Amino acid sequence: MTSKPNAGYQVTDRNLALELVRVTEAAAMAASHWTGRGRKNEADGAAVEAMRQAFDTVAIDGTVVIGEGEMDEAPMLFIGEKVGAGGPAMDIAVDPLEGTNLCAKNMPNALTVVALAEAGNFLHAPDIYMEKIVVGPDLPAGVVDLDAAIGINLRELARAKRKDISELTLCALERERHEELIAKTREAGARVMLLSDGDVAAAIAACLPDSRVDIYAGSGGAPEGVLAAAAVRCVHGQMQGRLLFENDEQIRRAREMDPGQDPSRKLGLYDMARGDVLFSATGVTSGPLLRGIRRDGKRAVSHSIVMRSKSGTIRFVEGHHDFTTKTWSAN
Ligand code: VTB
Ligand code: MG
Ligand code: MG
Numbered sequence: 001m002t003s004k005p006n007a008g009y010q011v012t013d014r015n016l017a018l019e020l021v022r023v024t025e026a027a028a029m030a031a032s033h034w035t036g037r038g039r040k041n042e043a044d045g046a047a048v049e050a051m052r053q054a055f056d057t058v059a060i061d062g063t064v065v066i067g068e069g070e071m072d073e074a075p076m077l078f079i080g081e082k083v084g085a086g087g088p089a090m091d092i093a094v095d096p097l098e099g100t101n102l103c104a105k106n107m108p109n110a111l112t113v114v115a116l117a118e119a120g121n122f123l124h125a126p127d128i129y130m131e132k133i134v135v136g137p138d139l140p141a142g143v144v145d146l147d148a149a150i151g152i153n154l155r156e157l158a159r160a161k162r163k164d165i166s167e168l169t170l171c172a173l174e175r176e177r178h179e180e181l182i183a184k185t186r187e188a189g190a191r192v193m194l195l196s197d198g199d200v201a202a203a204i205a206a207c208l209p210d211s212r213v214d215i216y217a218g219s220g221g222a223p224e225g226v227l228a229a230a231a232v233r234c235v236h237g238q239m240q241g242r243l244l245f246e247n248d249e250q251i252r253r254a255r256e257m258d259p260g261q262d263p264s265r266k267l268g269l270y271d272m273a274r275g276d277v278l279f280s281a282t283g284v285t286s287g288p289l290l291r292g293i294r295r296d297g298k299r300a301v302s303h304s305i306v307m308r309s310k311s312g313t314i315r316f317v318e319g320h321h322d323f324t325t326k327t328w329s330a331n
Helices: 016-032 041-057 100-103 149-160 176-187 199-207 222-234 246-255
Strands: 061-065 091-099 111-118 129-135 171-172 191-195 215-221 236-245 278-282 292-296 297-307 312-322
Touching: 016 091, 016 100, 016 111, 016 312, 041 091, 041 100, 041 111, 041 297, 061 222, 091 199, 091 222, 100 246, 111 199, 111 222, 129 199, 129 222, 149 176, 149 215, 171 176, 171 199, 176 191, 176 215, 199 215, 199 278, 215 222, 215 278, 222 236, 222 278, 222 297
Parallel strands: 061 091, 171 191, 171 215
Antiparallel strands: 091 111, 111 278, 129 215, 129 236, 278 297, 292 297, 297 312
16 A cells, blocks of 8 residues: 555645744844834834845745835835745745834834745735725624624624624724724724724734634725735634725726736635635734734844644744844844
8 A cells, every 4th residue: 555645735834834933033023123213114124124034045936925015116025026945836925014103113013924825825916905804713604794884793793702792892993084983883882992003913813812802894904904814814714805996006006916807896815815824923012912022132032923724723932032143133
């Protein structure tokens, strides 16, 4: 009888999870130099450069599909850029510093984020807004819907969770455009948790037990939407999205990036992140999800979450770093 040790083997079965953590750790340590210094561009630049460098040693043939912008507007990690040391063809989605303002102001939830899937599996989305709705695992499929009134969604969610609406918390970015969403949520009897920034962390929070967030809703960045979708796949939550267009140029760009599709269609989770997905995020500043980087002279401690959709394994990784033996994060 011939044994088939590799039956069902997928390229993401390689130990890429740990390699990905190294990438988000590097970016977080570089950004942490700028925490609380009011200089968001410097923080972002440091994270981008460290992340770009860290990718050089990852054994993949990666293409950035969600990145820092178009080739002519971003010096590195631009859309279409090839990264990695060679290996299986992978799609890469990055936000080297998700929450530049949070980092600059030393407020909770600044993260460095990377997601990875086999080539062709992430939505190619322009840097525009996306309407999003996210709920956690173990709920009936379709319990909430982007097109339903928020009051109905909250009622259905409460029923599925066997809770009273008054026990639910909806999380949204604090923006004028969300005034109606916030008012209607409160009218329905639920609580609202408002964030100044950082809806990738909010989407993850909606999927984790004990986070005190039952649903994330509202509009934020489309790139952050794809990254959130990758994370939501890993934690087996539910998410829908829809690109929001402000002009014809944005529609043209979305059509070019995702040919043959209606750019304003309602996107399911698998329209944004298909296949086996890996996700890693490292805290820059401390929040409920992750602790931020703690520096102490020539040492630092990092906290990361790394997850994989196929196995559903969620790992929290604590890294203890010694700058006397490293060059890339010594600044
Ligand atoms: C959104 C959100 C991000 O920035 O992109 C937001 O998805 C910007 O929104 O998580 P506004 O244009 O309304 O300010 C973040 O909060 C941080 O990158
Ligand atoms: Mg960014
Ligand atoms: Mg961002």
